[in-house]
Amino acid sequence: EAQVTQNPRYLITVTGKKLTVTCSQNMNHEYMSWYRQDPGLGLRQIYYSMNVEVTDKGDVPEGYKVSRKEKRNFPLILESPSPNQTSLYFCASSRTVNEKLFFGSGTQLSVL
Amino acid sequence: DAKTTQPNSMESNEEEPVHLPCNHSTISGTDYIHWYRQLPSQGPEYVIHGLTSNVNNRMASLAIAEDRKSSTLILHRATLRDAAVYYCIHPGTYKYIFGTGTRLKVLA
Numbered sequence: 001e002a003q004v005t006q007n008p009r010y011l012i013t014v015t016g017k018k019l020t021v022t023c024s025q026n027m028n029h030e031y032m033s034w035y036r037q038d039p040g041l042g043l044r045q046i047y048y049s050m051n052v053e054v055t056d057k058g059d060v061p062e063g064y065k066v067s068r069k070e071k072r073n074f075p076l077i078l079e080s081p082s083p084n085q086t087s088l089y090f091c092a093s094s095r096t097v098n099e100k101l102f103f104g105s106g107t108q109l110s111v112l
Numbered sequence: 113d114a115k116t117t118q119p120n121s122m123e124s125n126e127e128e129p130v131h132l133p134c135n136h137s138t139i140s141g142t143d144y145i146h147w148y149r150q151l152p153s154q155g156p157e158y159v160i161h162g163l164t165s166n167v168n169n170r171m172a173s174l175a176i177a178e179d180r181k182s183s184t185l186i187l188h189r190a191t192l193r194d195a196a197v198y199y200c201i202h203p204g205t206y207k208y209i210f211g212t213g214t215r216l217k218v219l220a
Contacts, residue, residue: 031206033208035210040212041212042199042210042211042212042213043156043199043210043211044210045207045208045209045210048206048207048208050206056206058207059207059209090155090156092155092156092208097203097206098142098143098144098203099144099161100146100158100161101146101148101156101158101208102158103155103156103157104155105154105155106154106155
C-alpha cells in the first residue's frame with residue numbers, strides 16, 4: 001500500500017532533550033516536506049526537499065533540522081526542543097512539486 | 113510567496129451542492145491549483161488539482177477562472193462525511209503554503 005509513515009504517533013519530552021521524528025515513503029517520491037499545525041494557524045511548512053540533493057527552508061524552520069540521505073526517508077530533528085515547538089507535525093511527499101501530496105498520519109509532540 | 117484567500121467557514125445542507133471559492137492572485141503560469149481537505153483528527157488528504165481547464169474526479173469538480181486568479185471546488189452533493197477544512201494552494205517555488213482554509217459545516 002502506498003503510504004507515508006511517521007513515527008512516533010505521540011511524543012512527550014522535556015525541554016532541551018534532542019529528538020527525531022521519522023518519516024518514510026514507499027512511493028519513490030522526489031519531493032518531501034514537513035509541516036506543523038497549531039490551532040488557528042493552519043498548516044505551516046517547516047522544511048522541504050526537492051530531491052536527495054536539495055533541501056530548503058519553509059516558512060518556520062527555526063529550531064528544526066532535516067536530513068535527506070536517501071530518497072525514501074526525511075527525518076525531522078529537534079536538537080533542543082522548547083515548549084513553543086509543542087504542535088502537531090505532518091510529513092508529506094509527492095512525485096514532484098506540482099503533483100498531489102500524500103500525508104502521514106501526524107505526530108503529536110508535547111515539550112514540557 | 114504563493115498565498116491564497118479563502119472564506120473562514122461555510123455551511124451547506126446535506127445532499128445539496130457546495131461551491132468553495134479561492135482567490136490566488138499571485139499564481140504564476142506554471143503553478144497547478146491544488147485542493148486538499150482535512151477531516152477531524154486526520155492528516156490532510158488530496159481532493160483534486162488542475163492547471164487551466166476544469167477538472168473532475170470521483171470526489172469533486174474544480175472550476176478554474178480564465179485568468180487563473182481564482183478557482184472553485186464543487187462538491188456536487190454534500191454529505192456529513194464532507195465536513196472538513198478545505199485548503200486551496202498553489203505550490204509556487206516548491207512551497208505548499210496551506211493557510212487556514214475553509215471550515216465546511218454540513219447540516220443534516
